[in-house]
Amino acid sequence: MLSLLFLLLLTQGNLPMSEQLPQNIFILAGQSNMAGRGGVANNTKNGIPSWDGIVPAQCQPNPSILRLSASLTWVLAHEPLHADIDYNKTSGVGPGMPFANAVLTRVPNFGSIGLVPCAIGGTAIREWAKGGFLYDQLVRRTQFALQSGGVIRAMLWYQGESDTEIGEDADAYKGRLSRFFIDLRADLGYPTLPIIQVALASG
Ligand SMILES: *[C@@H]1O[C@H](CO)[C@@H](O)[C@H](O)[C@H]1NC(C)=O
């Protein structure tokens, strides 16, 4: 009995970060503003964008904040959250970490958080429509995240600049966005899924 207990303690002590499961799931989706470009600048020597590696206090890792990696494992979350998702671009600091840290500061008993990064820089709203790669990836990653037994709390959505260049896209935006939200809520089986959206001020 004692040796079993010892074995149990030993196993738990050696439990890798990826074995921890989050209780509260948040989806991060949209374009570059959500993927995070904070601290990314062009290298003047070779012209290739690179991240300066600076992590502000509100973006620091916290043992209670995990992220779902591109290979569908839970790992300790740290900037850049979208490095393996928006992999064709250089990601830096984004809104996901400060959001999760702020939630834990304000609600100390909230429990662990699982962030599900899905944002891809430069994407337009029509690319997020049901049936496309981005939509499928979003649903697939979220459904996987929920298998851990956690509860989905909200999607953080930060997208729209790609739809401001052509008048027709801007005019169609409201309809396309509503369709996307309706489809997503239906496919996740959560018709009242809270969606926290960033709106840019219009002139
Ligand atoms: C880097 O340079 C490219 C090409 O000149 C430009 O399109 C891009 O916006 C620049 N990126 C940053 C982060 O300054």
Ligand SMILES: *[C@@H]1O[C@H](CO)[C@@H](O)[C@H](O)[C@H]1NC(C)=O
């Ligand atoms: C990355 O670039 C490749 C080649 O253009 C493309 O097939 C792929 O969809 C891109 N992936 C992402 C996540 O941007």
